[in-house]
Amino acid sequence: MNHLNSLADLEVPAAPVAQQPAAEKITLVKARGSLVWDDAGREYIDCTAQAWSNNLGANDPRVVEAAVAQLREMTHIRPNFESIPHKNLVAKLREISVGSLNRTGFALHGSLAGEMAMKLAFKNRPHAQNLVVLQDGYHGRSLATLGASWPHPNNPFLAIQPRFTRVPHPYPYRARMGMDPEAESQLCLGLLEDTIVKGVDGPVAAVMMEPIQGNGGHIEFPRSYYKGVREICDRHGVLLIFDEVQTGFGRMGTMWAAQYYDVTPDIIVFGKGVGGGFPLAGILADDRLKWFDEGEEALTFGHFPVSLAAACATIDAIRDDKLCEKAKDSGEYVTERLLEMQTRRKLIGDVRCPGLMASIELVTDRVTKAPARHASQEVYRRGVELGVLFGESRYAGLGNLIKVKPPLDIERPLLARALDVLDEVLGAIEEEGK
Numbered sequence: 001m002n003h004l005n006s007l008a009d010l011e012v013p014a015a016p017v018a019q020q021p022a023a024e025k026i027t028l029v030k031a032r033g034s035l036v037w038d039d040a041g042r043e044y045i046d047c048t049a050q051a052w053s054n055n056l057g058a059n060d061p062r063v064v065e066a067a068v069a070q071l072r073e074m075t076h077i078r079p080n081f082e083s084i085p086h087k088n089l090v091a092k093l094r095e096i097s098v099g100s101l102n103r104t105g106f107a108l109h110g111s112l113a114g115e116m117a118m119k120l121a122f123k124n125r126p127h128a129q130n131l132v133v134l135q136d137g138y139h140g141r142s143l144a145t146l147g148a149s150w151p152h153p154n155n156p157f158l159a160i161q162p163r164f165t166r167v168p169h170p171y172p173y174r175a176r177m178g179m180d181p182e183a184e185s186q187l188c189l190g191l192l193e194d195t196i197v198k199g200v201d202g203p204v205a206a207v208m209m210e211p212i213q214g215n216g217g218h219i220e221f222p223r224s225y226y227k228g229v230r231e232i233c234d235r236h237g238v239l240l241i242f243d244e245v246q247t248g249f250g251r252m253g254t255m256w257a258a259q260y261y262d263v264t265p266d267i268i269v270f271g272k273g274v275g276g277g278f279p280l281a282g283i284l285a286d287d288r289l290k291w292f293d294e295g296e297e298a299l300t301f302g303h304f305p306v307s308l309a310a311a312c313a314t315i316d317a318i319r320d321d322k323l324c325e326k327a328k329d330s331g332e333y334v335t336e337r338l339l340e341m342q343t344r345r346k347l348i349g350d351v352r353c354p355g356l357m358a359s360i361e362l363v364t365d366r367v368t369k370a371p372a373r374h375a376s377q378e379v380y381r382r383g384v385e386l387g388v389l390f391g392e393s394r395y396a397g398l399g400n401l402i403k404v405k406p407p408l409d410i411e412r413p414l415l416a417r418a419l420d421v422l423d424e425v426l427g428a429i430e431e432e433g434k
């Protein structure tokens with residue numbers, strides 16, 4: 001009956017799964033570290049790090065001071081001019097980058113950084129008009145990145161989007177036809193290579209993928225997949241883009257997922273955690289690639305100096321406070337706790353925790369692995385009542401994921417409390433379902 005576990009047997013929602021109950025949005029007024037407060041003074045442990053962006057705890061005084069100092073000097077500098085925070089940040093990113101990914105471009109949103117990466121790929125493969133992406137990928141909400149992302153059913157913007165070719169990817173917990181995850185990884189690599197060679201009209205400029213699919217359901221691939229994709233790209237002269245908007249800046253227990261999986265892409269897209277709570281994103285590109293010519297990549301606020309100054313302070317703090325090590329350590333603690341919980345809570349189908357990118361997939365039945373969507377909505381809702389904000393799947397995936405992704409420097413008692421609440425809530429939901 002293993003084949004029942006395959007994704008194709010599940011009813012995948014045709015529209016985004018509305019995870020948040022229709023209740024009014026919480027109005028947040030204050031944040032410090034891993035805590036946030038609402039307008040009624042209620043305190044919450046923030047296991048969402050505000051869309052996984054506060055890798056460094058919220059409102060870190062070092063970041064706030066750096067931003068305020070820059071605000072006092074000059075709020076806006078157009079990218080035609082050089083600026084001190086730009087020079088400093090370029091140098092810092094070079095220090096923490098991988099391989100020869102030494103060229104930097106900036107934007108204020110991960111989506112636009114993703115488009116910058118696509119443009120650079122086309123610039124360097126001028127005769128190629130195709131991009132290959134993975135089926136459960138998420139790269140943003142600009143027109144182009146939306147086309148490369150979930151949810152693809154019911155997409156009203158299709159007519160004015162570039163065409164992407166989606167390939168299947170491994171999903172170890174739900175491997176096709178009950179396959180061994182390693183065999184499924186080889187199958188998916190074969191399908192990727194087939195697609196590049198004969199599945200699209202004309203050459204492929206790049207394969208773009210998240211090392212771990214964040215919004216698609218925290219799907220991590222077998223290690224062989226990452227190396228295999230790199231080899232296939234090299235064999236066919238295709239560039240490899242890692243979208244590290246979620247996995248970058250320490251979330252995995254390493255600065256980059258590229259280091260965690262020991263595979264160097266040609267371009268990394270980054271965002272979220274880099275700005276310490278200020279809007280910033282960008283790309284790191286191999287310095288052997290041709291860079292943009294004047295005017296090809298020009299965003300008015302692309303070098304917003306306040307965000308750049310905040311990012312310099314954030315990177316210093318990530319290094320000074322050893323946040324990669326902390327993420328690894330806290331991630332191990334969370335994994336241990338969740339695996340123990342899984343022995344008692346039947347709703348937990350799978351536990352996935354590389355670094356502090358932790359999550360559980362809830363199922364109504366461990367044999368069929370049918371997604372427990374209602375239960376995950378309830379976990380979210382009851383978590384709020386008990387003062388914990390858990391992450392949930394919103395745009396994609398099966399709508400049955402609960403994420404524990406607080407700031408990387410969360411204090412152990414707060415993390416323990418959040419997991420106690422998760423355990424309590426799961427227990428109550430299971431009890432009521434009997």
Ligand SMILES: Cc1ncc(COP(=O)(O)O)c(C=O)c1O
Pocket residue numbers: 108109110111112114138139140141210214215243244245246271272281
């Ligand atoms: C992997 C990934 N790429 C890109 C984006 C888009 O970033 P932004 O919302 O800053 O445009 C996101 C946002 O969730 C993401 O998770």
